[in-house]
Amino acid sequence: MAATILAADGWETVIGLEVHVQLKTRSKMFCGCSTAFGDPPNTNVCPVCLGLPGALPVPNAEALRLATRAALALGCTIHETSVFARKNYFYPDLPKGYQISQFDKPLATDGDVWFESPERGRVDVVIQRLHVEEDAGKSLHERVPGKTAVDLNRAGVPLAEIVSGPDMRSPAEARAYLTMMRQILVYTGVSDCSMELGSLRVDANLSIRRPGEPLGTKTEVKNMNSFANVERALEAERARQVALLESGGRVQQVTLLFDAATGEVRPQRSKEESHDYRYFPDPDLPPLVLDRKWIEARRAELPELPDAKRERFQTVLGLPAYDARVLAGERAVADYFEAVVAAGAEPKAAANWTMGEAMTGYNESGAFAVAPARLAELVALVKDGVVSGQAAKRVYGELAGGGAGSTESPRAAAERLGLVQVRDEGALAGWVDEVIAAHPGEVARYRGGETKLIGFFVGQVMKKSQGKADPKGVQPVLTAKLRG
Amino acid sequence: MATGHATDHATVAREVGARFEAAAGLNAALHWSQANLDVEAARLARGDGAGPLGGMPVAVKDNIVTTDAPTTCASRILEGYVSPYDATAVVRLRAAGAMIAGKANLDEFAMGSSTENSAYGRVLHPLDPARVPGGSSGGSAALVAAGVVPAALGSETGGSVRQPASFCGIVGLKPSYGRVSRYGLVAFGSSLDCISVFGRTVDDAARVLAAMSGVDALDSTTVDRPPLTVPAPRGDLRGVRIGLPREYFPADLDPGVRAGLDRTIAAATQLGAEFVEVSLPHSPYAVPTYYIINPAEAAANLARYDGVRYGQRRIGPDGDVRALYQATRGEGFGPEVRRRILVGTYVLSGGYYDAYYDKAQRVRALIVEDFRRAFGSVDLLLTPTTPTTAFRAGEKTEDPVSMYLADVFVAPASLAGLPAMSIPVGRSEGLPVGAQVIAPMMEDERMLAAAAALETIVDAAGEVR
Numbered sequence: 001m002a003a004t005i006l007a008a009d010g011w012e013t014v015i016g017l018e019v020h021v022q023l024k025t026r027s028k029m030f031c032g033c034s035t036a037f038g039d040p041p042n043t044n045v046c047p048v049c050l051g052l053p054g055a056l057p058v059p060n061a062e063a064l065r066l067a068t069r070a071a072l073a074l075g076c077t078i079h080e081t082s083v084f085a086r087k088n089y090f091y092p093d094l095p096k097g098y099q100i101s102q103f104d105k106p107l108a109t110d111g112d113v114w115f116e117s118p119e120r121g122r123v124d125v126v127i128q129r130l131h132v133e134e135d136a137g138k139s140l141h142e143r144v145p146g147k148t149a150v151d152l153n154r155a156g157v158p159l160a161e162i163v164s165g166p167d168m169r170s171p172a173e174a175r176a177y178l179t180m181m182r183q184i185l186v187y188t189g190v191s192d193c194s195m196e197l198g199s200l201r202v203d204a205n206l207s208i209r210r211p212g213e214p215l216g217t218k219t220e221v222k223n224m225n226s227f228a229n230v231e232r233a234l235e236a237e238r239a240r241q242v243a244l245l246e247s248g249g250r251v252q253q254v255t256l257l258f259d260a261a262t263g264e265v266r267p268q269r270s271k272e273e274s275h276d277y278r279y280f281p282d283p284d285l286p287p288l289v290l291d292r293k294w295i296e297a298r299r300a301e302l303p304e305l306p307d308a309k310r311e312r313f314q315t316v317l318g319l320p321a322y323d324a325r326v327l328a329g330e331r332a333v334a335d336y337f338e339a340v341v342a343a344g345a346e347p348k349a350a351a352n353w354t355m356g357e358a359m360t361g362y363n364e365s366g367a368f369a370v371a372p373a374r375l376a377e378l379v380a381l382v383k384d385g386v387v388s389g390q391a392a393k394r395v396y397g398e399l400a401g402g403g404a405g406s407t408e409s410p411r412a413a414a415e416r417l418g419l420v421q422v423r424d425e426g427a428l429a430g431w432v433d434e435v436i437a438a439h440p441g442e443v444a445r446y447r448g449g450e451t452k453l454i455g456f457f458v459g460q461v462m463k464k465s466q467g468k469a470d471p472k473g474v475q476p477v478l479t480a481k482l483r484g
Numbered sequence: 485m486a487t488g489h490a491t492d493h494a495t496v497a498r499e500v501g502a503r504f505e506a507a508a509g510l511n512a513a514l515h516w517s518q519a520n521l522d523v524e525a526a527r528l529a530r531g532d533g534a535g536p537l538g539g540m541p542v543a544v545k546d547n548i549v550t551t552d553a554p555t556t557c558a559s560r561i562l563e564g565y566v567s568p569y570d571a572t573a574v575v576r577l578r579a580a581g582a583m584i585a586g587k588a589n590l591d592e593f594a595m596g597s598s599t600e601n602s603a604y605g606r607v608l609h610p611l612d613p614a615r616v617p618g619g620s621s622g623g624s625a626a627l628v629a630a631g632v633v634p635a636a637l638g639s640e641t642g643g644s645v646r647q648p649a650s651f652c653g654i655v656g657l658k659p660s661y662g663r664v665s666r667y668g669l670v671a672f673g674s675s676l677d678c679i680s681v682f683g684r685t686v687d688d689a690a691r692v693l694a695a696m697s698g699v700d701a702l703d704s705t706t707v708d709r710p711p712l713t714v715p716a717p718r719g720d721l722r723g724v725r726i727g728l729p730r731e732y733f734p735a736d737l738d739p740g741v742r743a744g745l746d747r748t749i750a751a752a753t754q755l756g757a758e759f760v761e762v763s764l765p766h767s768p769y770a771v772p773t774y775y776i777i778n779p780a781e782a783a784a785n786l787a788r789y790d791g792v793r794y795g796q797r798r799i800g801p802d803g804d805v806r807a808l809y810q811a812t813r814g815e816g817f818g819p820e821v822r823r824r825i826l827v828g829t830y831v832l833s834g835g836y837y838d839a840y841y842d843k844a845q846r847v848r849a850l851i852v853e854d855f856r857r858a859f860g861s862v863d864l865l866l867t868p869t870t871p872t873t874a875f876r877a878g879e880k881t882e883d884p885v886s887m888y889l890a891d892v893f894v895a896p897a898s899l900a901g902l903p904a905m906s907i908p909v910g911r912s913e914g915l916p917v918g919a920q921v922i923a924p925m926m927e928d929e930r931m932l933a934a935a936a937a938l939e940t941i942v943d944a945a946g947e948v949r
Contacts, residue, residue, distance in 0.1 A: 047569050051788040053562070054549045054571060054668040056703050086784050088832070092805055097787020148805070150792065278832035280841060283675035283781055285704055 007170075011208040011242050014215060015168035015234060019181055020159050021191040022135070022199035023066040029134040029158035030057030030100065037197050041140070041151035049156035051095030056284050059084075063132065063158035064107075068290065068298045070160055070190040071108030071130045073305060078295050082107045082131075084285040088278045093137035093150050101161075103279040106131035107288070114307075115180035118172045125177060126165035133159050154198070160190070166205070166215065171234035174204060178227050183306045187331045195225050202230050207251070208241050216241075217251040221265055223258045233258035237265050309334055317347040326355055332368075333359060339372030345379040353379060357396050369400035378410040385470055386411070391419035421470035428461075428469055428477045435460045436481060446482055454478065493525035493539045493583065500541045500585050503632040510608045512617075512626035514546045515553040516586025523552070524583045535581025537695055540688070542577055543627045543636035546587040547594055547670040548679065550574055557670050558602035559592045561789045561796050561816030571668020572703070573637065573679050573696040580695035585633050589623030592818045593786065594639055594672045596620045597647060597890040600881055601820045608877075610652065611914065615874040618648030618890075621682070625652040628682040635683045635692045641673045642774050643869075643894025645680035646906040650869035650918025653908040653944060655935070657681045657689040660926050661901030662707035664693070665700030671785040673778040674705075676898050686907065686936040690714045693928075709926065715933040717940075722756030724934060727862035731767040732893055738872045740912020743948040745868050748909045748919045751941045752866070757934075762862060764854040769847050770896040771888055776831050776844035777899070783828025789816065823884065852900045859924040864934055867893050869906040869918035893920060903928040907935050908944035917948060 006012055028035055031048035047055035071078055085103035111127030137155035139148050162181070168174045182193040182200065193200040202224055207216035221237050224230045236258070241251050256265040281287075304312075306328045313324035313334075327337045336358065340350040353375055361369050370378075378399070382392045391414065398405030398413045405413045414420050422428065435457060436443055446453045454475070461474045501518040525539075533539045544550060547557045549567035556562045574584060591601035599607040599622025607622040609615040610630040617626045621638025625648035628636050638645040640658045649656020658680040669679050679696065683689030691714055698711035728749070733742070749759060791797035791812030798815050800807020817825070831840035858865065871892060880887040897904035902925055906918040919938075923931035 047567075050793060052569075052794070053555065053557070053565070053567065053670040053788075054666075055569075056667050056671075056705075058702060058704050088784055088787060090787065090790060090809055092790075092792045095788060095793060097790060098784050276834045278784075278829065278834075278837075280780060280784070280832055280837075283673075283705075284671070 006211055009242055010210065011238075011245075012211050013170055013234075013238050014166045014207050014209065014218075015171070015174045016166040016205045016218075017164045017168070017174060017177060018203040018205070019162045019164075019178070020201040020203075021070075021162070021185055021193055023063045023132075023158040023160055024189060024191050025060055025062045025066065025158055027060060027062075028156035029060050029063050029132070030156055033156065035157050037199075039153055041143075041149070041153060044153045045155070049095065050152060051097075057100060057282075059285065059288065060158060064288070064290075065298060066190045067107055067130065067132045067158075067160045068295060069188050069301060070162070070185060071111065072295075072299050073184050073188045073190075073302055074108075074111040074113055074127045074130065074162065076108035076111035076127055076130055078108050078290065079105065080290050080292065080295070081105065082288045082290075084282040084288065085279045086282045089275060091136065092148065093139045093152070093155065095137065095152060095155055099134060099136060100282055100285070101133035101279075102131035105287075113180065113184070115173075115176045117169075117176060119170060123167065123169075123173060125167040128163045128165055130160055130162050133161060135159050166207075171231040171238065174234055175227050175231040178202065178230060183329060187303060187306055189303075195227070204230060204234055206234055206237050206241070208238060208245070217253055219251060219253065220255045221258055222255060222268070225260065229258060229260055232260075232263055233265055236263060240265060303331070317341065319347060319351050323348075323351045323355065327351060333362065336362075336368050336372060340375050340379070343373040343376030345376040346383060349379045349383065350376070353396075357393065357400070361400060370396065374399060374410055381410055381414065385421060385423070385472060387414045387419050388421060388467065388471070391417075391421075391467060395419060418466075418468065420468070421473075422465060422468045423470045423473040425473070425477060428473055429481070431461050431464045431469060432474070432477050432481050435464055443482065454482075457482070493528040493533055494522065496539060496541060496583065497521035497525035500583070500633065503630075504586060507610075507627070507630045507632050509613075510610060510626045510630060511605050512589055512607050512623040512630070512632070513543070514556060514558065514587050514589050514604055514623065517553075520552050521583070521585065524585070527578070528581060528583060532578060533581050535579060535695075537577065537581040537691060539581055539583055540635060540692070541583045541585040541633045542692060543585045543588045543624055543633045544574065545590050545594075545621050545624050545636070545638045547590060547639055547672070548573060548637055549668045549670065550584060550587065552584070553587050555587070555670065556604075557593045558590045558604055559816065559818065559821070560603045561812070563796055565795050567668070569668065571679075572665035572700045574668065576696040576698075577692065582692070582695065588621070588627055588636060588638075591620035591622070592821050593670070593782070594620040594641055594644055595782070595820045595824055597644075597887050598875070598877070598880065599623060599648070600877060601818055603818055606877060609874050611916075612874070614876055615915070616651070616877050618651035618870075618874065620644040621680075622648050624682050625649055625654065625656070628652070628654050628684060635681060635688045637692075638680050638682055639669055639672075640678045640680040640898060641676045641778060642898045643891040645682060646869050646894045646904060646918070646920060647891060649682055649906040650908075650920075651874035651916065653911070653916025653918075655683045655686050655689045655905065655907055655939075656869075656918075657683070657686075657693055657905040657932075658897070658903065659693055659697060659712070659928050660707070660903045662705055663697045663709070663712065663903075663926075663928060665696075665703040665706050667700055667702040671781075673781040674785060675781060676774075676778060678898075686932060686939050687714065689905075690932045690936075707926070712928055715929045715936065718933050718937050719940070720755045721752055721934060721937050724757045724864065725862045726752060726757050726759050726934075727762035727858055727865045728759055729762050729764045729767065729858065729865055729867060731764055732867035737868065738912070740873060740915075740948060741868045741871065741917050744909045744912065744917030745866070745919055747948055748866065748938065748942055752938060755937055755941060759866075760862060762858045762865070764851075764858060764896065766847065766850045766854050767896050770851055770899055771892050773844045773847045773851065774891070774895045774899060775827070775888055776840050777848065779824040779828030780832050780841050781828070783825045783832070786817075786821065786825060789813065791816075820884070848899050851896055855896070855900045855902060855922075855924070863923075864931060865922040867920045867922065869893060869920040873912055873915035873917060897922050901925060903931050905931060905935055907939060907942070909938075909942050910944060910946050910948035912948050914947075916944075
């Protein structure tokens with residue numbers, strides 16, 4: 001573990017995170033209802049997720065597959081036997097009066113991951129547990145004036161809860177951890193991890209202490225809708241605790257809600273008594289027994305994870321660390337880049353194109369406009385001097401656009417646009433002669449020993465040729481004629 | 485009575501309706517209508533009647549959901565509630581040619597042993613209106629005993645079919661846990677709940693059970709085995725070793741019950757059975773164990789009746805959600821239901837879990853082990869079903885523990901999930917006596933074959949002394 005971070009105020013921050021991610025299934029955890037987001041209220045419901053009398057849960061095999069995959073990607077030990085438990089509490093959006101979750105026998109424990117701390121380099125984090133549970137519905141307070149309405153479309157949506165150890169030491173580290181977590185879960189196809197669409201939620205626990213002292217009293221902060229706001233909320237809560245302790249007060253173990261509008265945290269309306277969830281094994285669901293072989297099959301399904309990919313991009317493909325990190329950061333980008341390389345492009349050039357034009361387009365539209373093989377062909381045209389780097393960008397724009405270029409080969413597009421570089425000595429000599437004739441003063445200075453003017457002449461020839469002249473071919477012709 | 489081979493389903497429907505009318509005084513049925521019976525008859529005539537049950541009228545305990553009538557669980561909180569789906573058992577019975585005749589009264593949410601806890605009034609014993617028919621499936625038992633229907637569905641959590649069968653002098657059959665889907669049975673004690681059957685004869689009960697048994701994708705606790713088959717009649721019990729657990733024959737056992745068992749043992753011996761004494765040493769702990777596990781599960785299972793989505797809703801004085809819960813649940817549930825919810829909440833509370841729920845689960849494992857060991861040396865067990873014959877209404881209502889002890893001989897098999905049934909073996913002072921046959925896990929057919937053999941030789945209607 002890296003060194004501790006001591007802020008200027010002398011307080012050390014300790015943060016642990018509970019991340020809830022929605023498992024990317026078509027149907028709910030214990031019934032066949034759709035998990036689609038944004039449908040009209042109470043349209044994706046059935047006797048099971050409504051908690052009607054007599055209905056029973058049946059586990060969704062795909063959800064268990066995804067949760068297992070996530071646990072393996074996070075380095076967890078998968079337990080061959082885990083147990084669904086009932087977590088009992090009353091709330092209008094909780095149809096059965098209990099949530100089916102896992103308690104003392106979770107699916108997986110003891111994972112380890114690491115992230116790059118902005119402050120202290122590599123930080124290892126323990127994943128204490130990963131368990132599977134169902135989501136609750138949603139209380140709608142504004143929909144019906146003066147009343148609370150309940151939408152149960154989300155009730156029963158499958159979630160994995162991932163609990164970290166208290167291993168983060170600053171709000172910025174919390175954010176870096178979340179970025180790493182999202183990367184892994186999106187990579188493995190476990191979840192979309194969209195905070196806006198509610199497929200990733202974060203509860204953060206924070207305490208402060210003087211260095212070397214035992215852990216302080218922690219508070220829980222909720223209601224953050226972006227990673228940036230997690231960082232902001234934790235900064236606010238840290239400041240609140242520091243002010244409290246420095247004025248001689250004590251931190252109470254409370255749950256706080258972040259208000260993005262004011263940037264403040266405020267205590268959740270206090271419940272009348274502390275919750276006793278009275279967990280017990282759900283008698284409707286036999287213990288979940290996973291076969292060793294089945295677990296190993298899930299392991300075999302894991303894609304190469306971002307870490308390993310980053311490493312390979314550097315050591316095998318020879319990319320700079322920065323390029324490797326950017327490309328490996330998102331699976332779709334990495335896959336695209338690798339496809340371009342596989343189609344024959346030189347890795348560094350493929351990286352530049354992927355991180356440049358291709359990623360700009362991808363970030364705008366969510367798709368790569370130019371097929372990897374075509375981009376590889378364009379890269380080859382530049383390498384072979386058929387088109388200039390400048391001209392290649394125009395060709396790319398043509399290939400990516402909706403016009404004629406969208407179906408042409410890169411070479412055909414370059415030819416149609418007149419961007420193929422001219423290397424024919426006769427043509428080059430023609431442009432060189434015109435340039436020499438037009439600039440007698442510069443010619444005289446060059447001949448007088450001012451040889452650095454060669455660059456000026458090359459530029460003039462390029463201009464005259466409207467960029468078509470191959471600069472590599474121009475120089476020897478120029479030199480010969482200027483000496484002339 | 486026309487049952488199995490009736491072709492004129494409409495006639496049967498009218499006869500059943502007339503018998504419901506005639507038996508109305510028992511308060512055994514909560515919902516039935518001639519219109520529904522006629523619809524059922526028409527459906528049977530269109531083809532379903534060709535199924536193995538051949539149009540047999542079957543009443544259904546009102547904690548099993550059906551779409552054509554309310555399902556109230558005899559509770560105010562579900563007054564008027566109609567399920568949008570049918571229980572798997574009901575779907576299968578219909579497909580097998582049963583006529584779903586109506587819904588039977590019960591102890592509220594199946595909590596009770598006398599059917600005095602119904603929000604819609606107690607059920608009367610068909611032979612003596614001052615007595616109880618047993619419970620919690622007392623309405624189903626009374627309908628069969630009174631001849632309204634030849635068979636009825638009840639539900640067992642801790643003897644709720646065997647005990648009333650014994651009191652009413654009919655067959656009560658609980659299958660192995662997992663043999664019949666619980667989908668659509670309103671959950672009470674989920675690890676114990678079994679849809680079970682009453683019949684006038686072993687064969688009727690067995691045929692109904694067979695028709696609804698088998699794995700169900702909608703219930704993860706069903707066992708992946710083929711449906712039960714009705715065993716071919718067998719005239720003797722030669723080579724069958726039957727254990728008599730000494731804990732089930734205490735010195736203070738009701739003399740009439742003891743006499744009923746004695747003549748059953750004599751009859752079985754005559755058929756060639758061999759009897760040995762066995763011990764199930766943890767049996768005395770079955771009732772206390774049951775009354776921890778069952779309320780714990782019940783408290784969670786009944787949390788859904790909150791007035792938010794369905795059923796009765798009462799707005800509390802403060803108008804907030806807490807007041808809604810308090811008023812809805814406080815007024816909607818009767819005293820026994822409230823008692824179990826409180827006990828169940830208590831035994832799962834922080835700091836008490838290990839002392840109660842966890843310990844009860846460990847005792848339950850010992851009870852399972854008792855049976856396993858006993859079945860190492862015997863094929864079946866024979867015991868009294870109940871310590872006494874039907875008791876008087878009001879006799880035990882003020883003392884819940886004495887009521888709970890009416891289930892002392894039936895609770896252990898429920899905790900162990902074993903197949904068990906009660907058969908009538910005679911009468912003591914005019915009241916039926918039942919004998920219980922218990923079989924090893926999934927050996928339902930072995931139990932049914934033995935019960936069918938005994939049925940041929942024991943005079944169920946005769947006085948035992």
